[in-house]
Every structure is written in structure tokens, then in C-alpha cells.
Amino acid sequence: MLDIIGERLVENLSVSLPDLTRAICESSLMSLDYVPMGQIIETLPSPVLLAVSTGVPFEGEILLVIDRTLLLTATELMLGGSAKQLKEDETGEFTAIELGFGERVAAAILAELQRALSVVGSAELLLDRVETDPDSAGIVKNASLCARMKFSVAMAGHVGILEVVIPYDALEPIRPALSKIYFGNRGEDQRTWHDLISGQIERAHMDLEVVLAEEAIPIQKIMSWQPGDTIDFGIEEGEQATLVGADEPMFKVSLGKRNNGFVAVQITEKISKKEELEEDGSDN
Template sequence: MSDPTDFEDAELDMAAAMGMGQAPKQLNQAEIDRLLNVEEPAGDGRPAASAIERLVNSTAVNKDRLPMLDVIFDRMVRLLNTSLRQLTSSNVEASLVRVDWLRFSDFLATVELPALIGVARAEQWDNHLLVSMDSSLIYTMMDVLLGGRRSRPGRVEGRAYTSIERKLTERLTKVILQDLSQSFDPLAKVDFSFDRLETNPQFAAITRATNVTIRARIAIEVERRVGHAEVVIPYATLEPVRAKLVQMYMGEKFGRDVMWETHLKSELQRTRIDLVAVLHQIEAPLGEVLAWKPGTALKLKVSPDAPTVLMSGETPLFAGRMGQCNENVAVRIETDLDTKGELVDGLLSH
């Protein structure tokens, strides 16, 4: 943690330099890191990140922007408990470890080799996602499904996965995808279809290395042996349902009040408007219209019993016959032009 006096010392040095007519002091990298409070100790033999590196890496999207995503992953884990118990006929406990927001290149760097990464496709969203499993989970599921030993499996180094292990991993991946699809059902209908298995993380690239992804890490315990599975979804894949994922709770509405709309619509229906009875409309050249004078006769090709259209502004509402009622000119409505709804909706939109 940086000392608050560092800020005061830096300000005093700069003020003194400016007051004496000298050039401002240039801060070195260590002083910049201390002022920005981004200095961190080195670990695992790696040097501490500089201030500029930390600022660049801080552009990742905050997970709080999609609060419904945590609800979806929690629901998927509950469904996995039931699905995996039916698959293995054993006591299986799945739990959500954490949900991380990271760049796709950072995820690829954390994949341990040998690896099996399932590539899936979101049909309705026309995009992809990944399901990755570590070797502990793969070997554990192999032993449970094929009736092998119940002890903790030893670590196998440098051996590629067999066809049987690949088939069982594909089957487990489809179970995870099916439960993930059911978890999205309350928000949006989407089908996650299995595409292929990749052993090289570089061949499982479904987005740019710098793009933001969401990684859900799930711990699966079978027969007191624990393995991990990861569901990696690019942020662009969730773009079609982002408006629903930003909700704080299911069914939340933004910028809309149904009760107020109903009240406004009822009040508009009681509002008085001006109607114009149009007997006939003709089109004439502008030069002819400018030549009209008082007494000019216009020939309308319309019969006396032709229908009259009642209009509100540019919207036609009714059609009827022109007549007389109690010494007043009247129009008897005979046809509803089914445009009243458009008139009300147009008023509501404004």
C-alpha cells in the first residue's frame, strides 16, 4: 500500500520546481507505480507488473455487468448433480468454484497438457463456446464408468488420450452442454450442440486472443476424488441476450411502466380530436393550381353517393356516406378502417 505522504511530497516537489522557474521533475517508473498504487510484489519468479501494464489489463469487462449469469451457472451446477448421478450411478457432488472474466489468451495459457477441450456451438446465437476438463476428472470418470479402481489415479505424463477416453469425455461434455442449455431456458431458448474435441489449445481458438471471455470453473467430486471442468464463453457469444443478462432479477423491466401506459392510453381515448371529412382528392400540376382564380370550376370525377373518409391528420379512421341530420351536415359511418390502434400507438411513441 502506498503512503498518503507520497502524494503530498510529489505535489510539493512539482510546486517548488514551478515556483523557482525550473523544469518539473520527471518521475521514474517506481514513483509512478507508487503514486498510482498499482505496485505488487513479484511472485512465482515473475517480475511485478508495471503501472502501464496494469492499466492496460484493467480494461477487462467487470462481471457485475451481467448479474444473471451467476444465477445461470448456479442453476447449471444443480442440474449437473442430477445428470452426473444418473450417468455414473454414483454419488457425485458438483459445485461452482468461481466465475472469472479474462482474456482468451490468458485462458489458453492456463490449460494443462495433455488436454481435451470440447468445442460447442450456440445454434440460435451463431457463435461458439468451450468446455475444458482436466486429467483428474477424465481419469476419475473413466474408472467410475468402466468399473476400475476406486483409489486416486496416478498422474500420467506425456501420454495422449485413447479413443475410449475421448468418447467418454465427449459424452460428459454433451451432458454439461445440455444442462447449460436448460439453465438458459428461463431467459432465452438456445441449443448448445457439440462440435469437436481438440487436444491442442491453439486449435480450439474460437475468438481473438485479446477478446474478453467468461470462465466458470466447476469442481466435480466422484468417490472422494475431485476433478475440474471449465465452461468458457466469449463475451460476444452472449451479446444476443445481454439485455436480459444485465437484469438484477428474473423478469426485470427497464424504462417501461405498464400501469402508466394503460392510464395514458385510457386518457388519450377520452381526448377530443379534430376530424376532417374528405369527399374526394385530386392531383393537379403546380402551374395549373397557380392559375386558379375566384370562380374557377373544378371537375371532380365522383358521384353524389361516393363514400366519405373521416381523417385525423394523415390517418384515415372511418368511411361513410354524406347526408343531413336535423339541418346539420352529417356522415353515417359504414366502414372501420382499422387504423385507430396505429393512431394511439403513434401518440404514445411521441
């Protein structure tokens, strides 16, 4: 189940981080392992942003580890930059501004983790504090075993690392649900996927075509056409036409002109799929 939660978090981040940074984000789950807290602290990069969270259903704190590349890339993009001048090999401490934006990034990630956890039950996570010193962010004893999900997050040509660390003791309230096999359902849990797909659709682009007229012409006549020949379809201003998207008729439109002289169309009627099927049935 933690694998499923991790994959859902990947999908959520690919939508929420672009909303925050105005840049395309590609994330992936690199690994899910179980290691002592002490080993996690020993392998932390420097500098690093450590966000400590509390909330239900966990009994205890959970930790977000955001590396320098991910934090500075997100900060630069949120400030309106392009992150092209980011030097990934620097080791200076974070500024107060960077820490402030780091809190926003951590809060956004926690919100998406909360949504991903809905597959096993309701959750409510709150950002408690942000640290840069690993010793100050120790949420359990070094010997305590933790589940660690490591993610790769790519934005603006840079690849950062995000880790979600959940101690075993904190997982106790939802451990029975984690041991179950998830086949999916049509309940409220699917609302997350509905929202994700809706967000992607809103960002998509579609090419539209206005079909002014259709006429069957003998192939012999077409073969005799030469440059300069005129083909009269008898179309006048105010004539009805069809607006087509993805090879599907979508609207009936009326032709006209704007004040600037440009040709324009006014939507007069929506073409439903049901109407098309009825028309096809009547022809048969």
C-alpha cells in the same frame, strides 16, 4: 445472471453426472471471471479435453475445458470401475477410448448448460468437436474477452475441474436478458427445478413401519412386566394394519404370509391427508 446460470448448472450436474457414472457427484461454482482468450489458453493443464460447441442463442462457439482428473474418473466409473487406482500425476495423452467417453461427458454437460440457460430464454447447444491441442480449440482471437465459469467436480474421491468459456461476442444475443434481475417465476423455467427435485426424490430412501395394533395400557401394568410375559393384541392373519413412513400414515394394509413363510402385507387402501384432516375434524 451468469452467476445464477452457473449455480443452476451446479445443481444440474449434481443430478446428471450420477446418472451417467453411477456415482455420487458434488459440484460447486469456484469462480466467475472475465479474461482474454489468450490467458485462458496459457493456463490450460496438459493433457486436457477441449469440447467446442455451437448453437443458439450464441453468436459463435463456446468452449468446455475438462481436466484429466475429471475425464479419467468419469471414464473409469462409466466402464464399471471404482477409479481407486487413478494416478492424477500422470501426463500421458488420452487414448481413443478415453476421448470417446470424453465426448459423452461433454455432451451431458452441454445438455445441462442448455437447461441452465432456460432462465434467460430457450437454448440449443450441440457438440461440434473435441480437441486436445489448445491451439486447435481457439474459438476467438487471443485478445478477445471471455466469461469463464470454473467448477469443481468431486466424484469417487477425486476432484476435477470443469470450465465453461463463453466469448463476449457470443453473448451478444442474450446480453439484454443477462442484465436483468431474476426473481423467479412459475412458468416453464421452473420445470428444471421440478425435474431436479423429482430426480433426488427418486434416489431417496424411506424407512417404513407396519403398525399392527395400538392399545392404551395403564402405566402400573407396564411397570410390572417382566421378561417372559406375554402381551396379547389379538392379531390374526388378514387383520388390518397401517403402513407408516416418516411418522405419517400412508396405507392401510392386510397381514398375511408368502409361500416362503415370511410375513407380508398387502396394500388395500391409500390414506390421504385430506381423509386424516376430515377424521380429526369429526372428533372435534
